[in-house]
């Protein structure tokens with residue numbers, strides 16, 4: 001039977017970041033069920049490098065986002081991954097919202113994000129032209145990134161470190177033995193087995209399903225999975241924005257905000273909708289909702305230029321309230337060598353490299 005020290009299940013940005021990190025000191029195999037890496041959440045997001053503003057103090061999201069942001073900017077420079085630290089403007093449209101922004105500023109400070117600045121009345125039109133607003137905060141360390149190139153750079157690292165990434169290889173089940181796990185795989189439709197000492201489950205929207213196929217796991221420790229779709233509408237035309245524009249956040253997401261991609265295309269979203277199954281179908285009937293949310297802060301929106309584009313799905317663990325990343329090691333589930341990652345929603349792209357270092361440290365303790 002083939003042997004590998006560590007098997008990573010899932011080649012999204014998090015699995016690949018973990019593969020790149022671990023391959024510096026051990027022999028790693030990253031497997032992906034699809035023909036291409038990153039076809040699920042890692043290619044269906046906003047591609048924003050988040051500053052780490054909103055998350056509760058001492059949460060994994062807060063610490064790993066702030067650390068991950070710093071690692072990413074450095075990594076992008078070293079590996080020539082396209083990135084633009086274009087900053088974002090958080091806008092308030094009335095006094096109540098301005099108070100919420102102040103609470104957000106203090107939360108950010110708690111998380112170590114100390115670079116948020118209030119924009120003066122004079123500078124507001126420069127940073128946030130044509131917008132209805134009464135107050136605005138600017139976050140200079142927020143940026144955008146080419147997530148596909150980022151994933152390519154992780155694969156390059158994995159290969160340079162003599163480890164492997166293979167596509168068309170699906171995890172079927174794992175059975176623990178005295179030295180690790182016997183893992184059953186389906187490679188291009190053919191069944192095979194291999195042995196690994198460590199098993200990292202970073203399968204995103206499939207992580208719960210994978211966990212249910214690891215023998216000996218306590219099923220009560222596997223959190224429920226709730227699909228929460230976020231849909232985007234693209235604006236096909238000229239626009240006045242140089243920075244990302246975010247209204248005050250909502251309960252399950254950041255509100256219908258405006259982001260730019262590396263080609264300066266403007267898009268709005270994602271919205272939030274809980275759905276019953278894994279379905280990336282977009283729903284053009286949501287346009288009226290988008291138009292009304294956008295016009296609240298950008299009254300000049302030409303709605304004929306707004307087109308339904310794509311959707312991503314957040315791996316939520318609950319239908320309400322805040323949730324943190326869940327990273328379970330032997331300490332939680334009692335199985336040596338197994339790491340399960342659940343609920344890696346936003347800011348998982350920003351945090352990917354910090355999650356990788358966190359997993360590496362957790363495996364050593």
Ligand SMILES: Cc1cc2nc3c(=O)[nH]c(=O)nc-3n(C[C@H](O)[C@H](O)[C@H](O)COP(=O)(O)OP(=O)(O)OC[C@H]3O[C@@H](n4cnc5c(N)ncnc54)[C@H](O)[C@@H]3O)c2cc1C
Nearest residue numbers: 010012014033042045046048171204230312347348349350
């Ligand atoms: C709408 C939306 C917007 C977002 N915006 C941002 C943002 O702007 N900034 C940010 O930081 N984060 C953002 N995120 C979060 C970020 O995209 C995710 O946290 C990140 O992409 C998760 O990566 P992953 O590797 O955990 O999961 P995935 O990308 O889903 O990868 C998991 C992989 O596992 C594979 N897999 C599953 N089952 C098996 C199996 N049996 N065998 C082998 N392989 C398997 C899948 O095919 C998949 O490729 C956003 C998320 C959403 C939904």
